[in-house]
Amino acid sequence: MKNGRATGQEGGAEEYRQRVEAACAFLAGRGLAPQVVYVLGSGLGGAAPGLARQQTVAYGDIPGFPVATAPGHSGLLRWGTAGGRQVAVLDGRFHFYEGYTTREATLPLRVMAMLGATVLLIASAAGGLDLTMRPGDLMLVRDHINLIPDNPLRGLVDDCWGERFVDMSQAYDSRLRAAAKEAARAAALPAPREGVYVAVPGPSLETPAETKMLRLFGADAVGMSTVPEVIVARQAGMRVLALAVIVNVNDPEQMAPIRVEEVLAAAGRAASKAQRLLAGVLPLLANA
Ligand code: HPA
Numbered sequence: 236m237k238n239g240r241a242t243g244q245e246g247g248a249e250e251y252r253q254r255v256e257a258a259c260a261f262l263a264g265r266g267l268a269p270q271v272v273y274v275l276g277s278g279l280g281g282a283a284p285g286l287a288r289q290q291t292v293a294y295g296d297i298p299g300f301p302v303a304t305a306p307g308h309s310g311l312l313r314w315g316t317a318g319g320r321q322v323a324v325l326d327g328r329f330h331f332y333e334g335y336t337t338r339e340a341t342l343p344l345r346v347m348a349m350l351g352a353t354v355l356l357i358a359s360a361a362g363g364l365d366l367t368m369r370p371g372d373l374m375l376v377r378d379h380i381n382l383i384p385d386n387p388l389r390g391l392v393d394d395c396w397g398e399r400f401v402d403m404s405q406a407y408d409s410r411l412r413a414a415a416k417e418a419a420r421a422a423a424l425p426a427p428r429e430g431v432y433v434a435v436p437g438p439s440l441e442t443p444a445e446t447k448m449l450r451l452f453g454a455d456a457v458g459m460s461t462v463p464e465v466i467v468a469r470q471a472g473m474r475v476l477a478l479a480v481i482v483n484v485n486d487p488e489q490m491a492p493i494r495v496e497e498v499l500a501a502a503g504r505a506a507s508k509a510q511r512l513l514a515g516v517l518p519l520l521a522n523a
Pocket of ligand 1: 459
């Protein structure tokens with residue numbers, strides 16, 4: 236960026252910024268000033284907290300927003316108060332596998348960061364790679380591996396987004412994970428395990444050989460999202476709590492077919508657990 240002008244190398248960085256600003260202006264005009272933002276993945280709309288004084292806008296009505304195409308994603312932004320916080324819920328997210336760049340896919344989160352959100356709570360459907368996992372288990376993401384061949388910060392040279400070489404040494408906030416464990420205890424949920432999430436590009440699922448490789452890499456759960464949002468959140472200085480909702484378990488020695496309808500149904504069944512856990516974190520944020 237030179238003198239505020241695109242140099243031709245940013246791949247639409249200036250237009251991107253304008254779209255984020257247009258969405259911010261529109262939403263701020265409707266009174267949105269989030270402290271906490273939820274990003275809910277496939278089939279996990281039910282993990283949203285109950286919101287007092289709720290307002291809703293369809294993504295398609297927000298200037299600059301992309302439009303959702305993935306199954307199980309409603310494409311609604313809702314906001315209100317929950318657990319003493321101003322909470323915005325991005326119900327429906329965008330994926331690399333839909334053909335979006337990760338920069339485009341994370342535009343809604345950029346908007347939430349620019350509107351002031353400082354905490355990101357994510358729930359994503361994932362395949363378990365640890366064979367002791369069961370569908371319906373919740374895993375707190377401790378760290379990640381990015382195998383999506385894109386980075387949401389690529390080509391965004393403007394300082395307005397934050398540092399370019401974003402530190403990822405502690406991307407997932409340990410105090411928020413501790414709060415999540417406390418919330419699980421309080422809600423009489425099984426103690427969630429911690430693990431490493433690996434993001435793959437999708438949309439095809441993993442072969443047995445790929446599943447073996449991901450296990451050797453040290454991953455405990457695999458999914459097609461989360462990592463781009465976490466990178467953006469960290470650049471924006473947000474604290475992150477990510478919950479991988481295990482919807483299938485992949486044993487490379489006896490790989491069972493994975494069907495998207497089953498994945499969505501399993502996510503729907505686990506959503507209320509995720510809902511209780513995340514809602515229990517909200518009142519703990521003041522001290523976490
Ligand atoms: N692999 C990749 N992504 C997924 C899976 C899986 O097994 N289950 C849910 N999302």
